[in-house]
Amino acid sequence: MGVAGVPEARDEYDGYVDDVCGLLWRGADADTLVAHLVGIAEASMGLPGTQERAARAAGILLIWREVVTR
Template sequence: MTPTLGPEAATLHRAVSEVLHYVWDPIGVAGTPEARDEYEGYVDGVCGLLWHGADANAVTAHLVAIADDAMGVRGTQEQAARAAEILLAWRDVVTR
């Protein structure tokens, strides 16, 4: 059973899921309904980084490492950096 998230954590979790799918998207599946959950396995790890105060460089490095190591996709630095900036903006909104 998945524990219930508080409202702030649930909001951040949804935002991270959306950003990973529509912005980061290293394998190019955004817009494919059947692949909507493709990156869900990475959401909790990214949320953990955000809750623990990671900066844009740390989040970018984490996303690049996932793409490189888990997916074998290289050259994702730019989209990872864009996603990291958006994720930090979401964290700022959620934790106000």
């Protein structure tokens, strides 16, 4: 998207954190997380074809949840 070096864009994704964390804390599985992440990418960002990246991100988030909730 080309905004990595733009200081004003640092908080661009902050609005998605609460919903994703809520899903994690409520025990969402990988499929639920992937669907949510793909929905954000497609509906909010207009980015099609993000299923594979969303699946990788969901896997990382699930590992993170396991580590922080031990």
